[in-house]
Amino acid sequence: MRRPGRDDDPDRLYTVTGGRSRSGSDTFDLVTLVVSESEPVAGMQSEYAEILRICRSPTAVVEVASLLGLPVSIVRILLADLHAQGRITARHPRTGESADELPDPEILKQVLVGLRNLTPER
Amino acid sequence: MDSATSHRNGETDARPPLGSKAANGLKIVVVGGFGVGKTTMVKSVSDIRPLNTEETMTRAGEGIDDPSQVEEKTTTTIAFDFGRISLDATTVLYLFGAPGQERFWFLWDSLFRGTLGAVVLVDTRRLADSWYAIDRLEQRGTPFIVARNDFGGPRHSETQVREALDLSEGVPVVECDARSRGSSRDVLVALVDHLYTLASSAAEARRSST
Numbered sequence: 168m169r170r171p172g173r174d175d176d177p178d179r180l181y182t183v184t185g186g187r188s189r190s191g192s193d194t195f196d197l198v199t200l201v202v203s204e205s206e207p208v209a210g211m212q213s214e215y216a217e218i219l220r221i222c223r224s225p226t227a228v229v230e231v232a233s234l235l236g237l238p239v240s241i242v243r244i245l246l247a248d249l250h251a252q253g254r255i256t257a258r259h260p261r262t263g264e265s266a267d268e269l270p271d272p273e274i275l276k277q278v279l280v281g282l283r284n285l286t287p288e289r
Numbered sequence: 290m291d292s293a294t295s296h297r298n299g300e301t302d303a304r305p306p307l308g309s310k311a312a313n314g315l316k317i318v319v320v321g322g323f324g325v326g327k328t329t330m331v332k333s334v335s336d337i338r339p340l341n342t343e344e345t346m347t348r349a350g351e352g353i354d355d356p357s358q359v360e361e362k363t364t365t366t367i368a369f370d371f372g373r374i375s376l377d378a379t380t381v382l383y384l385f386g387a388p389g390q391e392r393f394w395f396l397w398d399s400l401f402r403g404t405l406g407a408v409v410l411v412d413t414r415r416l417a418d419s420w421y422a423i424d425r426l427e428q429r430g431t432p433f434i435v436a437r438n439d440f441g442g443p444r445h446s447e448t449q450v451r452e453a454l455d456l457s458e459g460v461p462v463v464e465c466d467a468r469s470r471g472s473s474r475d476v477l478v479a480l481v482d483h484l485y486t487l488a489s490s491a492a493e494a495r496r497s498s499t
Contacts, residue, residue: 196403198314198383200307224306227314227383229371233342234304238366240345258312260403269432269488270405274380275481278315278405281376282478285334287471 183214183237184244194250195243200225200258214245215254222255304337310378317477318400320387320426321410322418326438326467327386328370330410333473335372335384343368346395367396384477389422397425406484407433408476410467413445416453423454434461434483436476 195201202225207216214235221234232242249255262270319327331339345366370386387393387400389409401407407426411419419435426433437450445453447462456462463479466472 196314197385197400198316198381198403200311200314200381224309225311226307227373227381229342229383230304230340230373233340233371238343238345258314260314260316262315262403262405269491270484272485272488272492274313274315275405275485275488277380278376278382279478279481279485281374281380281382282474282481284376285374285470285474287469287474289470 183212184241195228195246195257196260197229197239198227198260200227201231201246202226202256202258203254204256205254215249218242218245218249219254225258304340307375307381308378311375311381312379314381314383316383316385316400316404317480318385318387318404318407319410320389320397320407320419320422322389322412322415322422325410325412325415325418327410330408330438330465330467330473330476331370331372331384331386333467333470334374334477336374337372339370339372339386341368341370344396344399346399365395367393369396369400389419391421394425397429401429401431404431406480407431408480409433409435410438411435411450411454412440412442413437413450414440414442416450419454423456427457432484432487434463434476434480436463436465436467436479438465438467 201218201222203219203222205219207219211219214237217235218231221231226234228242228246229239231246232239235242237245246255246257250257262274319330321327328339343366345364367388369388372384374382374384376382385400387397409419409422409426423433423435435450435454435456437445450456450462461479461483463476465476
């Protein structure tokens with residue numbers, strides 16, 4: 168299996184983000200679900216257009232990165248751009264009061280129900 | 290862009306889209322040494338063929354091992370696998386297979402932020418491979434269970450495993466076959482059961498202290 172982005176020229180990654188190497192925020196968790204709010208438009212940079220296509224159904228940041236073949240950190244920057252333009256919305260993970268505390272028991276109960284419903288065979 | 294081509298070539302078929310109501314992405318991390326079966330376990334329970342992606346980290350010298358190297362920046366790239374399980378209309382569980390080796394510690398911090406908990410997958414023939422992972426989880430306060438992947442080697446008693454890993458009393462140890470969907474699901478159930486017990490008693494303690 169090819170490691171996505173591995174063989175890419177670093178210059179290309181630099182170009183994709185217009186030379187920025189960090190998004191300056193932790194807004195997009197790996198599992199934040201991203202949803203397109205608009206369709207790609209003509210002349211749009213191909214990575215943005217591809218994200219808008221992928222996220223027609225809710226898609227986690229880590230999936231977007233994998234499908235684009237780009238490192239997560241680069242994808243976070245692209246997502247921040249689209250978010251600033253109102254072209255995507257983000258559904259952030261809810262686990263409890265704060266990330267440092269144990270998850271909310273109600274959410275865990277919900278997870279247990281879902282897991283127990285998985286059939287042992289496909 | 291060739292990755293976009295592979296996407297159009299049918300990756301979308303291998304990736305059933307989430308329902309439009311999907312709103313809460315949760316994570317569980319499976320950690321363990323090389324070849325212990327992390328990806329196998331993720332694959333066994335995932336709704337999608339496991340995907341692979343990478344993270345690059347640029348580390349400035351600040352606060353890192355050697356203050357004399359403050360000027361230096363190093364970029365490290367590491368790949369990891371993940372899968373997902375749709376639990377209900379709104380909740381999606383993502384499973385990450387994380388390399389347990391020491392040099393990946395910086396990735397752990399990013400992966401584990403906000404994680405529900407972790408499964409430490411061990412091969413009883415190579416228990417020492419998981420020492421570092423367990424240290425790190427304990428240090429971070431990330432709750433975990435230990436799952437012994439059955440490789441058909443000599444049997445070790447649970448007591449032997451507990452002693453070799455120096456586990457605290459409350460940490461559950463379960464057996465599994467990572468190739469089996471039912472068995473891998475049971476490992477996740479055991480972890481979330483453990484988390485539920487911890488979270489409920491913490492909530493209880495908060496209530497009685499006010």
